[in-house]
Amino acid sequence: MDDDSPSARWEQRTEIPLFLASLVFLALYATRVLADGLPTGWRTLCWVTMVVLWMLFAVDYLMRWHLSGQRFPRFVRTHFLHTVVVILPLLRPLRIVPLYDAIQHRQGEPRLSLHARVIAYASLSTLLLGFAGALAVFQQERGAPGATMRTFGDAVWWAASTLSTVGYGDITPVTTGGRAIAMGMMAGGLALLGAVTGSFSSWLLQIFSRESDKRPPES
Incomplete structure (x- = not known):
C-alpha cells in the first residue's frame, strides 16, 4: 500500500x-x-x-x-x-533514489529490475560525486603552496582515481580542506563500488542459478 x-x-x-x-x-x-x-x-x-x-x-x-x-x-x-x-x-x-521513487509513483511500476536500478543509481551517484568533489578540491588546492593540482583536469583525474580506489598518488591534496574532501570521497567511493560489485555479483548468481535449473538431470 x-x-x-x-x-x-x-x-x-x-x-x-x-x-x-x-x-x-x-x-x-x-x-x-x-x-x-x-x-x-x-x-x-x-x-x-x-x-x-x-x-x-x-x-x-x-x-x-x-x-x-x-x-x-x-x-x-x-x-x-x-x-x-x-x-x-x-x-x-x-538523492536520486527518492527522486526515482517519486517519478515511479507518478508513472506506475518500475521498468528496470532491482539490480539494474542499483547499478544505475550507483553509476550516476559516482559521476555526480566525482564532479562535485573535483570542483570542491580544485577550489581548495588552486594556488596553494606546493599544490600538484594545477588545473581542473588534474582535479577530475584525481577524483576518478580516488573514487575507483586506485589512488595513483601522482596528484595529492596538500591543503587541510582538500584532504578532508579526499577522505569523504574515499568513503563514498568504497560504498558505491561495493554497491555495484555486490549487485552485479548477485545478478550473475541469479543467471547461473537459472541456467542450472534449466539443465536436464544427469542420468
Whole structure:
C-alpha cells in the first residue's frame, strides 16, 4: 500500500523540483570555480542565487522534520542523508533514489529490475560525486603552496582515481580542506563500488542459478 502520510506527500511533490534546483546549484558553483574571468556582477548573482537555493533546501529540511512528528535529535539520526545534503548542498544531487521513487509513483511500476536500478543509481551517484568533489578540491588546492593540482583536469583525474580506489598518488591534496574532501570521497567511493560489485555479483548468481535449473538431470 502506498504511503499517504503528509511527509510522503510532501516528498512526492517536492523531490523533482528540488532535484532540479540542486543541479542549478551545482552548475552555479561550477561557474564560480571555473570561470576565472567572470565579471564581479555575475559572480555576485551566482552567489546570491546559490544562497536562495540553499534556503529552499533548508526550508524543505525543516518541513520534513515538522511533518515527521519526531524530536529534532531523533530526526537527525533517522534522516542522516537529509542532514548531510543541507550542510553540504553540493551533495544534494545524490538523492536520486527518492527522486526515482517519486517519478515511479507518478508513472506506475518500475521498468528496470532491482539490480539494474542499483547499478544505475550507483553509476550516476559516482559521476555526480566525482564532479562535485573535483570542483570542491580544485577550489581548495588552486594556488596553494606546493599544490600538484594545477588545473581542473588534474582535479577530475584525481577524483576518478580516488573514487575507483586506485589512488595513483601522482596528484595529492596538500591543503587541510582538500584532504578532508579526499577522505569523504574515499568513503563514498568504497560504498558505491561495493554497491555495484555486490549487485552485479548477485545478478550473475541469479543467471547461473537459472541456467542450472534449466539443465536436464544427469542420468
